[in-house]
Amino acid sequence: MSELPLVSIVTVVKNCVQHIEETIKSVINQTYPNIEYIIIDGGSVDGTVDIIKKYDDYIDYWISEPDSGISAAFNKGIRCCKGELIGLINAGDKYEVDAVKTVVNTYLNSSGNVFYSDLKCIDEDGKEKYILKAEKHVNKKTFKYRMPAVPHPTIFIKSCIYKHIMFDENYHYAMDYDFLRNLVNKSYSFIYIDKPLSSIRIIGKSNIFFKETINEVYNISIKFGDNKLISYIYNKIYLYIKNCLIKKLNNHKHGKNILFIYRKIKTILRLNKYNQLE
DSSP, X not given: OTTSOOEEEEEEESSOTTTHHHHHHHHHTOSOXXXXXXXXXXXXXXXXXXXXXXXXXXXXXXXXXXXXXXXXXXXHHHHHOOSSEEEEOOBTBEEOTTHHHHHHHHHHTSOOSEEEEEEEEEOTTSOEEEEEOOOSSOOTGGGTTSOXXXXXXXXXXXXXXXXXXXXXXXXXXXXXXXXXXXXHHTTOOEEEEEEEEEEEETTOHHHHTHHHHHHHHHHHHHHTTOOHHHHHIIIIIIHHHHHHHHHHHHTSTTHHHHHHHHHHHHHHHHHHHXXXXX
């Protein structure tokens, strides 16, 4: 095992007693043997800590105390990591059983810095709804005005990068957009893995607080020098209208079928675009 690179996994959680055990199991049941597992709890009062204690023998380090938000919790966990690679998986999300093994194999056979993949999107009951296809080619243009499909729950990053870039604790919803734009601007290489590494429940904080999220994305976009008018139209008008429409379709009799077809068409178009590039 000493010849295998150590991979650190960080889970941040607060009051997620109904799903934290599923997340923990997805980490401790990985087929890759050399994993360090860290859990940062924000002071849960709903029984989450009792679940964490249940798996104390499988967790290398955990703490439960109030913090100032997800970004602060991420940074706290990252500072505890000793691995060559670091993955962040929030409570409620889960890894595929061979996720870490797949990432390590790719890492050992490439010169990449950031590894990511497609993402399974599941409902409250854990049923798969659709697969979010990730961007295959990432550059500065990919991130302009928007958060592209580079799903954060699938990302593994070389730990040495965190010596230079951490999460901005001023952001509470779109911290991953700011963090990834920093990585792209510093020319770190992104390696796409052509299989889903993890699953995410589509009721996450950024979905619940959609308006606050797109406000942060807009502010981050401007911070990186994007055109203010275009960013405003895209984030605060187009995405807002799109989100309202999706909510209406989800409540419509045939709306979910329409959304299913829409996502299939979008996936096909995206794949065709990348096939032309390749």
